[in-house]
Amino acid sequence: MTSAGALGLLALTATACSGEVKRLGMPEPISDQAERMLTLWQGSWIAAFAVGAVVWGLIIWAVLFHRKRSDDLPPQVRYNMPIEILYTAVPFVIIGVLFYFTARDQNYVEKVTKDPAVVVDVTGFQWSWQFDYREKDASGQEKTVASVVGTPVDPNVVSGAKPVMTIPANKTVRVRLHANDVIHSFWVPALLYKKDVMPGYTNEFEFTARKLGTYEGRCAELCGVDHSRMLFQLKVVSEADYDKWLADAKAKAAGGAR
Incomplete structure (x- = not known):
């Protein structure tokens, strides 16, 4: 059983750098337009992983360093303007970047030429x-x-x-x-x-x-x-x-x- 598990792990590791993994489940593209869409797909996943890492990092940080240690009520912080601005601005920046690249690539993919072959x-x-x-x-x-x-x-x-x-x-x-x-x-x-x-x-x-x-x-x-x-x-x-x-x-x- 241990040998089978080791072989499975080895197979998974050997294929981790394969094209299919790099494409994140998408088929191998055969056209210029498909290549552009694959790049957008990969970029979206990178952005999602980055946001997920930050969110999970903050959750783990709060769990480790702000867990309950006594029955005393901890200091209450409300209406922190810099934090409120940060919470509002960062999502807008993320959405704006994703929107820009999506609109750019959509225009490229949907573009038609005057005289196709x-x-x-x-x-x-x-x-x-x-x-x-x-x-x-x-x-x-x-x-x-x-x-x-x-x-x-x-x-x-x-x-x-x-x-x-x-x-x-x-x-x-x-x-x-x-x-x-x-x-x-x-x-x-x-x-x-x-x-x-x-x-x-x-x-x-x-x-x-x-x-x-x-x-x-x-x-x-x-x-x-x-x-x-x-x-x-x-x-x-x-x-x-x-x-x-x-x-x-x-x-x-x-x-x-x-």
């Missing part, structure tokens, strides 16, 4: 996703050049087919969100971000992915009986691989049109 119209429906890749023609009008339409994942198949949203790494991608039935929510945990998909309103956001790979996504809003089957994947590929994929998708769409 890739535009994808994402439509959530009961119970899957459609990805329409949009480009401007010679007249400047947008049109759909490729589409990926999903079907609800079969719950009886462990690795059921999921619609895949393919994007290039190191390029600005704009996602525009639409829904034709009920409210959904577009969520890729690796982006550390999710956004509502609402009927009659277009939500949008941009991100720049830096890490190649395939990442799981899902609907994060209870949208009906088959909500849990509303899965998809985000696939980040190199620019060359994306150009090849898009060319093949365009050719397939053109062949279907004929």
Whole structure:
């Protein structure tokens, strides 16, 4: 039993400096925006630990040095103006600092550029996703050049087919969100971000992915009986691989049109 406990402690110590611990439970970020949100999350925890250490320090100090030693009433101190000012000013400073960094990072994450490299119209429906890749023609009008339409994942198949949203790494991608039935929510945990998909309103956001790979996504809003089957994947590929994929998708769409 002692050996098992020692091994457990050793394993915990060995993983204490791992990336997961440093991320404080958050997934590994894959985009510039996700990195910014992770930094805000870590900073908030540091501030929380600092405030907690001060509060617990004061509690322990009071317990040790101001505990009851006799039945005599200790000196009563009231209306101490410096302490009252301190108690009022310090929380305002803490709130102000947290508000500043939160507003700064929110503006960065929600920022949209004038001319993103890739535009994808994402439509959530009961119970899957459609990805329409949009480009401007010679007249400047947008049109759909490729589409990926999903079907609800079969719950009886462990690795059921999921619609895949393919994007290039190191390029600005704009996602525009639409829904034709009920409210959904577009969520890729690796982006550390999710956004509502609402009927009659277009939500949008941009991100720049830096890490190649395939990442799981899902609907994060209870949208009906088959909500849990509303899965998809985000696939980040190199620019060359994306150009090849898009060319093949365009050719397939053109062949279907004929």
